[in-house]
Amino acid sequence: MPNLLTIIIFFPLLGGLLISLIPRRNESIIRLTAVLFNVMTLGVVGVLCTLFDRTSSAVQFLESVPWIPDIGINYIVGVDGISLGLVFLTALLGLLAALATTSITKSVKEYFILYQILMTGMLGTFLALDLVLFYIFWETVLIPMFFLIGIWGGQRREYAAWKFFFYTLAGSFVMLLAIIAIYFLVTPHTFNMLEITSLAPHLNNNFQCVLFLMFFLSFAVKIPVFPFHTWLPDAHVEAPTPVSVILAGVLLKMGAYGLLRICVPYFPYALDYFAFSLGVLGAVNLIYGACAAFVQTDFKKMIAYSSVSHMGFVLLGVAAMNSTGLNGSLLEMFNHGIITGGMFLLVGVLYDRAHTREMTAFGGLSSTMPRYAFFLTIMALASFGLPGLSGFVGEFLSIAGIYFTFPWLAALSSIGLIMVVALFLTIIRKVLWGRPQSAVHWPDMGFDEMILLCPLVLITLGVGFYPEIILQFQRQAINLLVRMS
Amino acid sequence: MVKYVYLIPIFPFLAFWLNILLGKQLGRLSAWIAIGASLLSTILTFGIFFGMVTANVHNYTCSLGSWISINGQTLSLGILVDNLTLMMLSVVTVVGTLIQIYSVGYMSTDIRFTRYFAYISLFMASMLALVLVDDLLMLYIFWEGVGLCSCLLIAFWHEKPAAAAAGVKAFITTRIGDTGLLIGILILLASGHSLRFTDLGAVQGSEVLMTVAALLIFLGAMGKSAQFPLHVWLPDAMEGPTAISALIHAATMVAAGVYLVARSYVFFIDHPLALHTIAVIGAISAVMAASIACTANDIKRILAYSTISQLGLMMLALGVGGYVAGTFHLMTHAFFKALLFLGAGSVIHAVHTQDIHQMGGLLHRMKVTGITFIIGALALAGVGPLSGFWSKDEIFIALWQSGHPVLFAVAVLTSFLTAFYMARVIFVAFLGISRRQQQIHESPLVMTIPLIILAFFAVFLGFLGAPWCINGAFQHFISPAMHEVIHMNWGMVILSSILSLTAITLAYLIFVKGFRLPSSGEQYFVCFYKLIENKYYIDEIHEKIFIKPFHQLCSLFKKFDCMYIDGVIHAVATVTAVMASYIRRWQTGRIENYLFYQICGIFILLMVISGKLCRIF
């Protein structure tokens, strides 16, 4: 299949178009169509994974079509070890989130149209290899997200939607400037990300630093890096469950992916120059996120802040600038997507029953909802990096990577490791342990809910036991990245 | 046979999944699945044990495949079976199996019966794997695994807030140590060393860095083995089911710290500073915990502090080079401490209280439990010729030979205190008159049989290491390089016998005869007593130094988020909005203003063009 990637990117959009043709009263058909399209997308991504040559560091399945030849904008898509895992993650969470929409009852048709656009945007961001194309997909995500939070969200949905939108918008505009600037700075002028990879490192140091900071700012908002993270708790909390899953699982990865795809290979001098600051930010993220999460009273907000904390590992891995750290960083992105995606699904399960997310309303669920307790425990354990579950591998590699470069930072971050444990154990204690708070007993998770979590748990266990499952895909690409930076 | 060694942890692991996934359907069968699995492991262990001993093989390594590669090193899941491993395997499987059998009775009425056995199977699997693996990182992985099981089992009765809190506390406190261990591993990794235990002896590198690594690894051991100042979780961990306390918090998991030090002993040997630290920490823990145990009233807590103290002794022994002594005491302690806990459990099961002052005269009502408990207590007190006597002797000898008089004195004091508080328990709880009206029955057979078996071990296991009996079989087994003949050190035997007898007598005088100190000494003693009774205020200090600042930091961060970061964001929005509403007012709706703007605009442009303003740009 020569146009595999184009199919992957635009297939969801096609689904959206199709959904827009279905009369709005046929809700079940709309849902079915959306799910079907996401299943097929996942299927195609599966095919991609099997066809992918994991021994090669090169970009594969490259497609290049001139788009605006006047200024050298091309439609270039391709996949390599860095993006493959994230594409898979997107397709998987996309399907799960499309399935987890029982709570969406208002304007189902619009919901799924926007959702499908969102999918296209996300997949495109990971696959685009032209800076302008990358930017376009990046921005495409914004508006659907704004609506998904703003229309289907919780109490303070509007505030959250605006905040999310403007934070990200400001960031991405800075990126746009950087993209145009880099176009004019490299000779020959080009937006082709692969060509810039070989051209940009020759830029003079000041330009490298400025451009690095501009790109980083944009990615920092998305990742999010302290102090640009305050949109995240609001957006995550107010968004409906499936959207939170996508937000935490995929959207945050876009920023981190950008870091790996653009900041690391393009600006080796700047990366070297800022590596320590980056590492400090990572450690701050790690500790700050865990601490801020610890005192929240809202279950979802705790998970949201824990995402901030986890993204600290990603930053640490990047700051390490060695293959261990970068491998850890990328793996942590994947793992975080899986784990936090699962966490948000679990919060959603509880919210559907309790209609509140206040921690005080829960407790003792271990006895009344044993299946729920099982899933939540596994996800929480994976979150704080219990060895044997996937979270550990990424965290360990990141910490190891940063240790090799900045030992003291690793020591600092290890404080964060303890805090994260405290955080998730507290969650377990407050939600699962203790006497049941409410006289009403909520029904345990049903089959439909468990089926969503099973793949996530299996991946968590699988990657934890045998991380090569993921690492084998990314190793070559990371090696290349290390050689470049 | 030894090549099937990897099956040892697999059996309980399968039992775990079976129990956790099919718990409801299995019902009481789950217990027997767990027990069956650990019986299989036990049989396999002993098969391998005898296979290796008869073939005179001391070492077996194999790799089960690579796991991950870091910094150019491929870390693989490897297995190392040597005599230390075999000893630990035997202890864990035997004690584990017995305690599981005991648990069938002890937990019979619990609603989460199957989950209990699931967790315990998981624990067995992790613990056995921990013992088997051949490098530090793999050890770390299972190390965390046992920590998790410990946490889950402590909080098994999570409806009790204290139990839930204790579970969390246990995990976090040990995690502090574990993080140290992790950093220690990273230091070794970063300097390009292999993490395999067999290669640890050949570690080269900057002395300071390697000493730090060794200390950090020991930090991990401190956490697990509840050594001062990370010991605070262990007494609280007594909120868990007593069988768990016996298995995890007395016999096996807490001993993993000692095991870790013993396992990487070749590494510690090269770094004397680290070794000294181990000895000092061990000594502090030993005497501190022993003194607290003298004042505690909760039978389980007494045993918990006793565990800390005994583990301290083991560390102390290891720290002064008494490798054999440390490991020997580890083994004997596992059995008699498990016995004591199970006995305590049996008592609690019967009287529904843990306060020793509410017990009394139990020996008459619960013959088997009473007698086995007393056997255990005597073993712990170091009364010859029970097992504790021999291992404690070894420690004394090691200390004496190392030539550290203070440490030796500490060990003697600890030993004295140990005998004293165990005698106290016996006199208050088991002898004397009953303080309760209710009927007290002996526990069922399923609980008492393990007690009897353990009592058997508590009595006779010591002879393995007794110099006059089979010529110090244990010593030669655990340290195959040693060839000299072990001699009886009669001085030590006499010393420790006198020590324990004096302590018991003292306890008898105080708790049975009601002997009191003269009032002149009382004042001074009360202060001291209060300090000890409050556990030297270590919990409070922890609270002040770590927990409270942490909470304050958290609140601070939360506030920082809401007020400062969001404040800046909102300020930007507000400034824009205010500017907007100001600029909007320029559109006054009056044409004369508009015309004025126009003319002004033209004038300003004129000024710009006449070169006055355009310089700026």
Next chain:
Amino acid sequence: MNSSISFIVPEIILCTGATALLIAGAIGSRRRLLNIIAVMTVAISFFSMFAVPGNIHSVFSGMLINDAFSYVLRVFVLVVAMLSVLMSIGYTWPQEEDAGEYYFFILLATVSMMFAVSAGNMIMIYLSIEALSIISYILACYFKKDVLSTEAGVKYFLFGTLSTGLMLYGISLVYGLTGTLDLEKILIQLKVLEGYAPVLGLAAILIFAGFAFKASIVPFHVWVADVYNGAPWPVAAFFSIGPKAVGFALLIKVFFGYSLFLSSIWTGIAVILAVATMFVGNLSAFHQDNVKRLLAFSSVAQAGYIFAGLAMGLSGLKAAFFYIIIYTFMNMGAFACVSYLASDLSDIKALRGISRTSPAGAFILSVFLLSLAGLPPLAGFWAKFFILCSIIDARHYFLAGILVFNSCVAFFYYLKIVRTMYFDEPLSTVVSRKTSYSTLIVLASCCLMVIEAGIFPRILLDFLGLLFH
């Protein structure tokens, strides 16, 4: 002379049609007939553009110039006229007015715009601008009984006459300095006029102000909001695209093609004015609850972006041109869509929950608004993108930053409308809208253009490439 006549055939057709409409309206023909005549006139005029001979350079002794620039702009003006006429047909006129007269003015305004863009002489420029202005005053107060509409007309008149009067004075100074009013000859003369720079500067600024008034550059923009607000919807839409494009066309022609300003100073001034225009436009729109005024201020801000591009030399010129064309479609679409959805009300409340009652309309309006805001992959994004490219290419990083900040602000108020449509609950009263084909054509064509140029901007770029090769 023959070629001169053949050159202005499209204008003649328009004039004829306009006269016919005036008469037909006066004798009380039915509205339907008038609509058809108006559409047909513009259409015929449009097609007659193909018959305009291409081999002549100038006609009427240099009064009108026939080059690619003016040709494209004349076609463009006709497209604007067509869109305006179609929108007027679809518009539900609140008062029964004489439609013939209305179309007459619209077509005459079109004629004057066509003359303006092809003018080769200052006289022609003045005359066409003045004609366009006078017609605009009348159109602005088309609802004679309506206070707002009349006030809009008066304000427009007072502001406009001063502008054109000052522009005339500037032209007279240029005449005095160069002795000619022919643009090409002025260009030659300017080279020897170094010593008269201050006077020339005054003249240039007065002329500039005249054009800037049409293009709504700050501080000559103040009329915009009030006039759009008072004028009927189709007239406001027409004002926001037609005269504005003409203003920019003249700015380009006079200040670029014939470099009336000394180029070094030009950039500085243009940057200042562009920044001011962006800020004033966007910030004034920020709190608007009146959609008409909001769109008016947004069009001021858009003028700022275009002007920023213009300041950047040749590459910016192309970008600005691209922007003007895209802007025309998206702004027209936005006006048409709001007037259709809000049923002639201009308060933002009228759009509440429109997405429930008219999902397609809400979607299309969102497309226009988001395109105006510059969201990829809609056409408005490329317009801004090319402007930004030219700015960064010229190394005006600070200006680029300001533009980007303004885009953020702009996103706020555009999204405010969008959120009103999607987030709020619909008003209780169910309004039945009359949907006519002409409205549909306007909306569909604008929407298609916005999306098409967003996905394949290359087509339009190639077209513009022909213009600037």
Next chain:
Amino acid sequence: MIPLEHIVVLSVFLLSVGIYGVLTQRNAIRFLISIELILNAANINLIAFNKYLSTPDGLGQVFALLVVGVAAAASVVGLVLIIAIYRLKKSVFTDDFNLLKW
């Protein structure tokens, strides 16, 4: 012959008076008159420059004539508008035309 400067000064004076009138007068009619002054200032310029230029071709004078015509048209429209608003508001003072603002 009167020097060109004198005429130019006159025209500038007229322009200034016109601008002053525009800025200060609140009466719409007076405003119209001020505008006429500006237009006439330009006209004077055009005619004078035409006269004093080395190659007089009558262009300026023709333009001036055109301007007079256009100005008349503009004034008519202006007056019509002022009358229209007077009907509605009973005022020709620009202060009163402030319904449209902000």
